[in-house]
Amino acid sequence: MRCVDTHCHLQMPKFDEDRNEALERALDCLDWLVIVGDDLEGSQAACALTRERVYAVVGFHPYSAGELNDTTEEALRELTRNPRTVGIGEIGLDYYNEYTPRALQQPTFERQLALAVELQMPVVIHSRDAQEDTLAILRDYVIRLPSCIMHCFGGDAFFAEQCLDLGCHISFAGNVTYPKAEALRAAARVTPQERLLVETDAPYLAPQCHRGKRCEPSYVLHTLEFIAKLKDIDIDELGEQVTANACSVFNISSE
Numbered sequence: 001m002r003c004v005d006t007h008c009h010l011q012m013p014k015f016d017e018d019r020n021e022a023l024e025r026a027l028d029c030l031d032w033l034v035i036v037g038d039d040l041e042g043s044q045a046a047c048a049l050t051r052e053r054v055y056a057v058v059g060f061h062p063y064s065a066g067e068l069n070d071t072t073e074e075a076l077r078e079l080t081r082n083p084r085t086v087g088i089g090e091i092g093l094d095y096y097n098e099y100t101p102r103a104l105q106q107p108t109f110e111r112q113l114a115l116a117v118e119l120q121m122p123v124v125i126h127s128r129d130a131q132e133d134t135l136a137i138l139r140d141y142v143i144r145l146p147s148c149i150m151h152c153f154g155g156d157a158f159f160a161e162q163c164l165d166l167g168c169h170i171s172f173a174g175n176v177t178y179p180k181a182e183a184l185r186a187a188a189r190v191t192p193q194e195r196l197l198v199e200t201d202a203p204y205l206a207p208q209c210h211r212g213k214r215c216e217p218s219y220v221l222h223t224l225e226f227i228a229k230l231k232d233i234d235i236d237e238l239g240e241q242v243t244a245n246a247c248s249v250f251n252i253s254s255e
């Protein structure tokens with residue numbers, strides 16, 4: 001069976017004890033995976049981990065919005081020159097944990113969208129409790145971007161439809177498997193399989209069968225299986241499809 005983890009944070013300290021083992025376990029069962037940065041250091045660490053079948057996405061998470069300036073933008077541009085850097089992210093808006101003020105999150109988000117347009121790279125979007133503003137900002141950029149991924153999708157079917165109308169891909173993480181996540185499951189049902197991706201967001205959000213434990217990239221297979229059942233699609237077929245989608249979104253040809 002084929003599958004990829006389009007979003008994990010293997011660079012984070014939770015993997016300090018067994019990073020290589022977790023990576024090997026993932027590469028044993030997945031075609032490839034993407035390690036996503038959340039600030040400059042995290043993005044540098046993600047790039048440092050790239051190798052065959054291991055890619056990086058670089059950017060400033062809304063939590064780190066205050067850290068983007070001319071100097072750090074130049075450093076970010078440098079990281080995009082790594083041949084295995086495949087996108088800008090995760091970027092966006094987080095009004096749930098307002099660690100940085102909204103007035104700072106918005107220009108930081110836009111500045112990185114503009115960078116992605118300039119470099120013609122896909123973007124990986126984090127949006128939490130900020131649906132309207134995320135859509136309003138994205139609307140100005142999305143047609144100039146090669147592709148746009150709503151990562152760890154956290155909305156309902158209506159928000160999913162709005163994102164799909166904009167041309168986004170929707171990526172589901174382990175939380176779609178949680179008993180109370182009916183709205184997420186409704187979103188997964190309305191997402192056509194050609195626009196669907198799966199991810200772990202490891203070390204966060206382990207799927208229900210591993211809930212409470214640290215999540216790791218190989219667990220993405222549980223999410224794939226869950227969505228295949230939910231949408232009544234053969235798991236091998238969905239695995240092929242999400243892998244093909246991810247290859248096309250990130251412009252990756254199988255190595």
Ligand SMILES: [Zn+2]
Pocket residue numbers: 007009036090201
């Ligand atoms: Zn993430």
